[in-house]
Amino acid sequence: KIDVCYTSVLKRAIKTCDFALEASDQLHVQVNKTWRLNERMYGGLQGLDKKETVVKYGADQVLTWRRSFDLPPPDIDADSPYHPKLEAKYADLSPDQIPNTESLKTVIERVMPFWETNIMADLKAGKTVFVCAHGNSIRAIVKYLESIPDDVIPGLEIPTGTPLVYELDKDLKPIANDQAVAPMKAGRYLGDAAAIAAAAEIGRAHV
Numbered sequence: 001k002i003d004v005c006y007t008s009v010l011k012r013a014i015k016t017c018d019f020a021l022e023a024s025d026q027l028h029v030q031v032n033k034t035w036r037l038n039e040r041m042y043g044g045l046q047g048l049d050k051k052e053t054v055v056k057y058g059a060d061q062v063l064t065w066r067r068s069f070d071l072p073p074p075d076i077d078a079d080s081p082y083h084p085k086l087e088a089k090y091a092d093l094s095p096d097q098i099p100n101t102e103s104l105k106t107v108i109e110r111v112m113p114f115w116e117t118n119i120m121a122d123l124k125a126g127k128t129v130f131v132c133a134h135g136n137s138i139r140a141i142v143k144y145l146e147s148i149p150d151d152v153i154p155g156l157e158i159p160t161g162t163p164l165v166y167e168l169d170k171d172l173k174p175i176a177n178d179q180a181v182a183p184m185k186a187g188r189y190l191g192d193a194a195a196i197a198a199a200a201e202i203g204r205a206h207v
Helices: 011-023 050-057 059-067 104-124 135-146 193-205
Strands: 004-007 030-033 129-132
Touching (some): 004 104, 050 059, 104 135
Parallel strands (some): 004 030, 004 129
């Protein structure tokens, strides 16, 4: 039973949230959308697929950007047709809220204030909260909950479409679970463990 949902303003997360609610017969549950749960903004790499990115910058450099904690790709050009300032979904944001590029560190800096002011309020009220977001915004939350070191968190693979469950104590601290996958100690995935491990390995192998 889900009491409230949070998702990004990106359609793949919104659709996934809807699929989950429909499959569990809970489409009536309130869904709150926020840009703060968006996927990482890849700056000058926006609009390029993985192959084009590797050709342009080299596999080693792309891997460095993806696996670094605080090293972002180059800024997106102000006149790029892929700049988020051109999208209607960001019309209400001030220019300083729209990133030109992001590292995992800066993703954490935009995600966690929302977690602390909005999502934690629902958790404190005893609600079961469903957050449907993206690999990097979920990494931000997991890092916060589990106190995972800066040099470890970039390597944590979040398998696509696989529910990650946390049970929290009265102080909103995660309760350790023996089904957690390292480096996590409390978060456990729902589903077939072997299939989940395989999906994470595929994600780890991709540049």
